[in-house]
Amino acid sequence: MSVAVAQKVRIEGVTKRFGAVDALNGIDLTLGDNEFVSVVGASGCGKSTLLSIIAGLEDPTSGTVTMDGHDVLGPGRDRGVVFQQATLLPWLTARGNVEFALRGEGLSAGERRTRAQEALEQVGLAGFGDAYPSQLSGGMQQRVALARSLSYGPSVLLMDEPFGALDALTRRTMQEWLTEVWEHHRMTVMLITHDIEEAVYTSDRVVVMSPRPGRIRQEFDIDLPRPRHPEMIATPEFQHVVREILALIHQGDVD
Amino acid sequence: MTSNPTTTMTAPTATTTRTAARRRRPVQAPRLSRAAYASTAVVAFVVLVAVWWLLTALGTVKPIFLPSPAAVAQAVLEQATNGQLWGDLGASVYRVMAGYLLAVVMALPLGVLTGALPRVEAALEPLMDFIRYMPVVAFVPLTIIWVGTGDAQKFLIIWLGTFFQLVLMVSDAVRTVPVAYQNLGATLGLSRMQILLRIVFLASAPRVWDALRICLGWAWTWVVVAELVAATTGMGYRITVGQRYLATDLIIGYVIVLGALGLIFDQIMRRAGQAIFRYERSAR
Numbered sequence: 001m002s003v004a005v006a007q008k009v010r011i012e013g014v015t016k017r018f019g020a021v022d023a024l025n026g027i028d029l030t031l032g033d034n035e036f037v038s039v040v041g042a043s044g045c046g047k048s049t050l051l052s053i054i055a056g057l058e059d060p061t062s063g064t065v066t067m068d069g070h071d072v073l074g075p076g077r078d079r080g081v082v083f084q085q086a087t088l089l090p091w092l093t094a095r096g097n098v099e100f101a102l103r104g105e106g107l108s109a110g111e112r113r114t115r116a117q118e119a120l121e122q123v124g125l126a127g128f129g130d131a132y133p134s135q136l137s138g139g140m141q142q143r144v145a146l147a148r149s150l151s152y153g154p155s156v157l158l159m160d161e162p163f164g165a166l167d168a169l170t171r172r173t174m175q176e177w178l179t180e181v182w183e184h185h186r187m188t189v190m191l192i193t194h195d196i197e198e199a200v201y202t203s204d205r206v207v208v209m210s211p212r213p214g215r216i217r218q219e220f221d222i223d224l225p226r227p228r229h230p231e232m233i234a235t236p237e238f239q240h241v242v243r244e245i246l247a248l249i250h251q252g253d254v255d
Numbered sequence: 256m257t258s259n260p261t262t263t264m265t266a267p268t269a270t271t272t273r274t275a276a277r278r279r280r281p282v283q284a285p286r287l288s289r290a291a292y293a294s295t296a297v298v299a300f301v302v303l304v305a306v307w308w309l310l311t312a313l314g315t316v317k318p319i320f321l322p323s324p325a326a327v328a329q330a331v332l333e334q335a336t337n338g339q340l341w342g343d344l345g346a347s348v349y350r351v352m353a354g355y356l357l358a359v360v361m362a363l364p365l366g367v368l369t370g371a372l373p374r375v376e377a378a379l380e381p382l383m384d385f386i387r388y389m390p391v392v393a394f395v396p397l398t399i400i401w402v403g404t405g406d407a408q409k410f411l412i413i414w415l416g417t418f419f420q421l422v423l424m425v426s427d428a429v430r431t432v433p434v435a436y437q438n439l440g441a442t443l444g445l446s447r448m449q450i451l452l453r454i455v456f457l458a459s460a461p462r463v464w465d466a467l468r469i470c471l472g473w474a475w476t477w478v479v480v481a482e483l484v485a486a487t488t489g490m491g492y493r494i495t496v497g498q499r500y501l502a503t504d505l506i507i508g509y510v511i512v513l514g515a516l517g518l519i520f521d522q523i524m525r526r527a528g529q530a531i532f533r534y535e536r537s538a539r
Contacts, residue, residue, distance in 0.1 A: 055438075055442055056441075056442075057438050057441060057442070074441075075438075075441040075442045075444070076442075076444060077442075077443065077444045079442065080442065081438070081439075081442040083435050083438065083439065084435075085433070085435055087433070087435045087436055087438075087439045089436075089454065089457070089458070090458070090534055090535060091457055091458075091460075091532075091534050092534075100443075100453075101443050104443075104444060104445075132534045133534075134534060134535060134536065152443075
């Protein structure tokens with residue numbers, strides 16, 4: 001656990017029950033300021049539920065989530081969420097989708113447009129502002145979704161398997177690209193994924209969860225230097241961590 | 256290529272030639288070009304009219320039961336020149352539009368609420384399902400007792416025949432909008448009403464438009480039903496007059512005009528929908 005960083009989000013004793021099912025049981029987790037944390041685990045371990053609770057889209061059965069010392073009582077613009085599906089509004093252009101998120105910021109139409117264009121530039125889609133979602137590839141759609149989340153400046157970014165619906169090649173490119181973007185614009189990120197290499201490559205810390213009941217199994221500090229490069233994936237240090245995490249997850253399968 | 260090439264060929268070439276000659280057709284029938292589609296449709300129409308003409312020309316069916324295409328065209332032309340066709344058309348179009356628009360204006364908000372709010376759904380959907388299975392035709396005598404035989408009764412019949420269906424179709428369309436969209440709205444800090452209006456309703460709009468188009472077709476059926484029973488103008492009324500005088504050419508002519516009218520309205524709705532919801536089509 002990295003103790004040096006200031007705490008941004010604090011999850012204490014969070015439990016979530018769906019009827020008789022223990023989706024989450026006694027979760028304690030902290031997200032440090034400007035820390036990139038990934039959560040991995042077999043399906044059904046409650047990792048997406050945990051994200052929904054932090055986002056305020058679901059209430060915990062017991063326990064608390066605090067952000068900057070204040071209780072999280074519902075969804076809000078201080079936490080941006082990127083979903084597995086890009087959830088772009090199909091009747092708006094890429095820029096229109098970003099502008100949609102900027103409504104309510106008290107900006108003029110011109111300022112909204114400028115800010116949206118900047119956000120699209122940030123994700124490398126400066127030339128695609130007028131394209132409709134149906135004209136963009138899956139990877140580009142997800143980048144627009146990220147631009148939308150970044151545009152209004154939330155202090156925490158929650159990503160729920162954002163690349164899960166993409167093909168393997170695109171996914172790899174997106175992982176490298178996301179890491180690069182984050183290394184330039186540091187912020188607190190929680191990434192839910194089932195791709196362990198993705199988790200290790202992008203993160204400062206990887207949290208492994210196990211199912212039935214969903215709880216935290218172990219946390220791994222990733223000490224690989226930044227900026228990260230794709231060549232690191234082949235190194236023994238990288239593969240060692242990946243294997244360790246994999247072993248932990250498979251061990252959970254058996255018992 | 257001969258029909259049986261294997262007999263004259265040696266074994267190895269025979270197999271290769273055979274696969275080339277007997278290449279299996281793709282499982283899915285190939286798409287037609289626009290021109291091929293249109294010409295096939297026209298040919299089907301022409302064949303139908305030709306069969307009709309043949310039956311009457313050969314005297315297989317008496318003109319009193321099935322007049323010739325020419326006689327029907329003549330009857331419609333006569334109605335058009337003496338102005339009665341336009342009067343009947345105008346009356347029916349006016350009734351359809353009034354009754355249908357009334358149903359649309361009421362069904363849209365109710366359908367959205369039914370689709371979005373479980374409490375409203377529980378209150379309205381079983382009720383609407385029950386009412387929509389009541390035969391609208393059976394309401395004709397009742398509506399005459401209620402509001403008389405004027406235009407209001409026609410509006411009411413059209414409304415009864417489309418409103419309940421429309422509410423259910425709109426609420427279904429709203430329910431197909433993925434929950435992720437609502438979550439998105441919530442994380443952007445929108446209120447439930449804002450999510451409903453700015454996201455869910457707009458996301459369901461293409462499906463809602465389809466429902467509107469289908470219901471407009473039904474509205475045409477209901478106006479004729481209402482006019483057949485009690486009216487002094489309109490397409491349905493003229494058909495009952497035709498029955499009184501055994502004017503089968505007029506009846507068939509009017510039925511064809513009704514069919515064409517339905518087709519035109521449907522095409523207008525279709526084209527408008529394609530223009531409004533252009534964003535759905537991928538340009539790649």
